[in-house]
Amino acid sequence: MPRLRLALAQTNPVVGDLAGNSTQIMEAARRAWESGADIVAVGEMALSGYPIEDLAARPSFLRASRAAVEALATRLEAEGLGELVVVVGHPDGPFEPRLLGSSNAPTAIAQNRASVLQHGRVRAQYSKHHLPNYSVFDEYRIFIPGDELLVLRIKGVDVALVICEDLWRDGGPVNRVVKADAGLLLVINASPFERDKDEVRLPLVTRRAVENSAIVAYVNIVGGQDDLIFDGDSVIVDGSGSILARAPQWQPHLLVADLDVAAATLDELPEHVTRVTLDDPAPTTPPIGLDIATLPDDRQQLWDALVLGLRDYVGKNGFPSVVLGVSGGIDSAVCAAIAADAIGADRVYGVSMPSRWSSEHSRGDADVLAENIGFHYSVEPIAELVQPVEDQLALSGLAAENLQARIRGIILMAKSNMDGHLVLTTGNKSELSVGYSTIYGDSAGGFAPIKDVPKLLVWELARWRNEAAVARGEVPPIPRNSIEKPPSAELRPDQTDQDTLPPYEVLDAILDAYVSRNLGQEDVVALGFDPDTVDFVTQLVDRSEWKRRQGAIGPKISGMAFGRDRRLPITYRPTV
Ligand SMILES: Nc1ncnc2c1ncn2[C@@H]1O[C@H](COP(=O)(O)OP(=O)(O)OC[C@H]2O[C@@H]([n+]3cccc(C(=O)O)c3)[C@H](O)[C@@H]2O)[C@@H](O)[C@H]1O
Ligand SMILES: Nc1ncnc2c1ncn2[C@@H]1O[C@H](COP(=O)(O)OP(=O)(O)OP(=O)(O)O)[C@@H](O)[C@H]1O
Numbered sequence: 001m002p003r004l005r006l007a008l009a010q011t012n013p014v015v016g017d018l019a020g021n022s023t024q025i026m027e028a029a030r031r032a033w034e035s036g037a038d039i040v041a042v043g044e045m046a047l048s049g050y051p052i053e054d055l056a057a058r059p060s061f062l063r064a065s066r067a068a069v070e071a072l073a074t075r076l077e078a079e080g081l082g083e084l085v086v087v088v089g090h091p092d093g094p095f096e097p098r099l100l101g102s103s104n105a106p107t108a109i110a111q112n113r114a115s116v117l118q119h120g121r122v123r124a125q126y127s128k129h130h131l132p133n134y135s136v137f138d139e140y141r142i143f144i145p146g147d148e149l150l151v152l153r154i155k156g157v158d159v160a161l162v163i164c165e166d167l168w169r170d171g172g173p174v175n176r177v178v179k180a181d182a183g184l185l186l187v188i189n190a191s192p193f194e195r196d197k198d199e200v201r202l203p204l205v206t207r208r209a210v211e212n213s214a215i216v217a218y219v220n221i222v223g224g225q226d227d228l229i230f231d232g233d234s235v236i237v238d239g240s241g242s243i244l245a246r247a248p249q250w251q252p253h254l255l256v257a258d259l260d261v262a263a264a265t266l267d268e269l270p271e272h273v274t275r276v277t278l279d280d281p282a283p284t285t286p287p288i289g290l291d292i293a294t295l296p297d298d299r300q301q302l303w304d305a306l307v308l309g310l311r312d313y314v315g316k317n318g319f320p321s322v323v324l325g326v327s328g329g330i331d332s333a334v335c336a337a338i339a340a341d342a343i344g345a346d347r348v349y350g351v352s353m354p355s356r357w358s359s360e361h362s363r364g365d366a367d368v369l370a371e372n373i374g375f376h377y378s379v380e381p382i383a384e385l386v387q388p389v390e391d392q393l394a395l396s397g398l399a400a401e402n403l404q405a406r407i408r409g410i411i412l413m414a415k416s417n418m419d420g421h422l423v424l425t426t427g428n429k430s431e432l433s434v435g436y437s438t439i440y441g442d443s444a445g446g447f448a449p450i451k452d453v454p455k456l457l458v459w460e461l462a463r464w465r466n467e468a469a470v471a472r473g474e475v476p477p478i479p480r481n482s483i484e485k486p487p488s489a490e491l492r493p494d495q496t497d498q499d500t501l502p503p504y505e506v507l508d509a510i511l512d513a514y515v516s517r518n519l520g521q522e523d524v525v526a527l528g529f530d531p532d533t534v535d536f537v538t539q540l541v542d543r544s545e546w547k548r549r550q551g552a553i554g555p556k557i558s559g560m561a562f563g564r565d566r567r568l569p570i571t572y573r574p575t576v
């Protein structure tokens with residue numbers, strides 16, 4: 001059987017940074033060539049970053065992308081890598097506009113493409129057929145679907161090439177192209193992380209490999225891009241369903257594997273399939289060892305996802321540091337620990353802002369957190385700032401309570417303006433769901449590290465992070481008291497969250513049904529919850545849609561994150 005050496009490069013692109021992304025691809029190509037690879041593939045849109053959103057509708061961006069592909073081919077040749085086959089994902093265009101519906105407004109002018117580079121030229125191209133338009137994806141809006149299939153003949157084997165969503169559709173291009181006798185299916189992807197997604201993705205890759213008796217090589221990008229986190233986790237599975245190679249999550253990686261691929265025998269091609277014969281690249285070098293990463297457990301994956309999401313948001317947007325209010329409570333403690341893991345404690349600024357209602361233990365817990373983690377720590381009491389506003393406006397009740405949260409927001413934004421920190425807002429998914437935060441107060445901020453983490457999971461992650469520290473012989477970052485005490489906003493004496501909200505065990509379960517599973521009120525009640533509690537919670541969720549629309553972005557780790565995953569009206573009169 002012919003042997004191919006395939007390299008899959010998990011790069012971490014920045015959307016729009018064609019030069020920087022090209023450099024990453026060049027680096028990967030150089031390393032692949034040095035490893036004796038015949039082919040190296042990078043992820044979907046690795047040249048432009050993903051998702052490019054409406055940049056796809058900007059002709060100048062498309063022209064620049066096309067020029068960047070050509071420049072990459074030239075540079076590969078110029079630097080002695082011309083024989084290597086390089087498969088790169090990028091947008092291409094502008095093409096004739098595809099009109100949408102009855103509107104005359106031109107929409108898509110781009111295609112989502114893979115280009116195959118060799119000897120300084122673009123030797124072949126494939127355009128994605130299936131454009132996902134659910135969840136966070138909006139590709140049908142911005143791309144023109146492809147309708148031709150591509151097979152590359154190299155070293156006597158046929159390699160079929162498709163892009164991400166193409167793999168997910170039963171009876172889609174994969175089945176057709178593999179019928180053209182390809183022994184290897186190469187899939188380039190930009191597939192964002194969600195909790196448990198590997199339980200869907202790996203079985204999908206395996207199923208396609210087994211049903212087509214072909215090797216499937218799946219390469220994904222890595223890194224945070226706004227609210228999305230790409231986990232990498234590139235994998236190669238053979239026709240019997242065995243994993244041949246697997247890259248680690250969360251980091252750039254070059255996965256190199258020797259593949260024994262069935263020799264190509266078919267000369268007649270089905271309709272709409274083009275075969276391009278490439279020059280045989282490097283002579284085969286001695287076999288290389290297996291590279292099979294194991295996936296960490298669920299909580300480690302979630303933690304790493306949150307850390308990478310924050311690190312890349314800070315890094316890619318050029319912030320020197322972050323600032324957050326530390327209350328002694330669990331949410332700010334977990335956010336501080338994530339931030340320190342992401343960018344180092346030395347770039348984290350925690351501010352304790354005690355009010356007249358802040359308990360001694362809260363202040364103490366914030367002090368302990370600062371000491372454990374070692375971030376920059378300052379104390380800014382707010383009582384004397386709150387008082388004059390409260391007096392002048394004669395505020396009482398909720399207005400006075402919220403004023404405290406708003407003064408804290410002013411302090412954090414002022415520190416951000418002075419020193420350039422990114423402000424982290426610490427709300428968790430349970431609070432965001434029910435609007436349990438003060439708008440323009442504690443919800444003020446540029447990035448929300450735990451906005452997709454329900455409260456019960458915040459506690460679980462805190463415990464896990466502490467245990468991980470103990471296992472490594474380090475000081476656990478999160479004070480035990482912050483984990484164990486009842487949660488409170490401390491906006492009035494002896495306040496606890498449960499004065500206003502049901503216990504988090506109940507709240508999170510209802511939110512899982514109503515928000516994550518999108519069940520209507522009646523269907524949530526049918527699951528066995530108390531009807532009045534369901535009514536109360538679902539009303540809070542509906543009424544706080546406007547708050548969420550104004551909220552900071554944060555890393556998506558679930559299948560139903562607030563933002564593009566869940567789009568609901570603000571003005572809404574519920575029926576069921
Ligand atoms: N549909 C709509 N479209 C546009 N604006 C709308 C609106 N509905 C209300 N509003 C506006 O919203 C205002 C009310 O919202 P807001 O000022 O936020 O106040 P509100 O939501 O009424 O109160 C904040 C709640 O969050 C709790 N909290 C605060 C701080 C921290 C925490 C925590 O534990 O982390 C909890 C606090 O105890 C209280 O229960 C109204 O005065 C009105 O201006
Ligand atoms: N005394 C305080 N000092 C500094 N920041 C505070 C203080 N109180 C509240 N904050 C900020 O406002 C956010 C909202 O916290 P609050 O205590 O109202 O409820 P919470 O959601 O239980 O958060 P946490 O668990 O962090 O206390 C906190 O996470 C923190 O960033």
Ligand SMILES: NC(=O)CC[C@H](N)C(=O)O
Nearest residue numbers: 132164165168190191192
């Ligand atoms: N970029 C894509 O086509 C991604 C869609 C795909 N279903 C995924 O999440 O992996």
